[in-house]
Amino acid sequence: MAIAKHINFKGYVQGVGFRFTANSVAKRYELTGFVRNKDDGGVEMLVQGDPQDIDDCIEDLKETFTVRDLEIEEVPVNTSYDNFRITF
Numbered sequence: 001m002a003i004a005k006h007i008n009f010k011g012y013v014q015g016v017g018f019r020f021t022a023n024s025v026a027k028r029y030e031l032t033g034f035v036r037n038k039d040d041g042g043v044e045m046l047v048q049g050d051p052q053d054i055d056d057c058i059e060d061l062k063e064t065f066t067v068r069d070l071e072i073e074e075v076p077v078n079t080s081y082d083n084f085r086i087t088f
Contacts, residue, residue, distance in 0.1 A: 011068030
């Protein structure tokens with residue numbers, strides 16, 4: 001059963017290729033949703049898919065980048081997302 005998580009990454013996550021890597025990792029796990037920079041210097045991500053794949057995606061990003069803080073909230077699945085993309 002698919003779930004959705006809204007994630008806010010804080011730390012050294014802008015200007016280092018985070019969004020492009022997140023896009024690649026999410027697609028590797030066949031997740032849907034989006035990733036985008038926030039005005040506060042963080043990165044926002046909405047991921048939908050298998051719960052274990054979402055957790056693995058998050059762990060991959062934490063291992064690759066300097067994530068100082070992470071806020072994760074489970075949210076309702078939005079069926080309008082059919083792929084994963086970078087938004088601006």
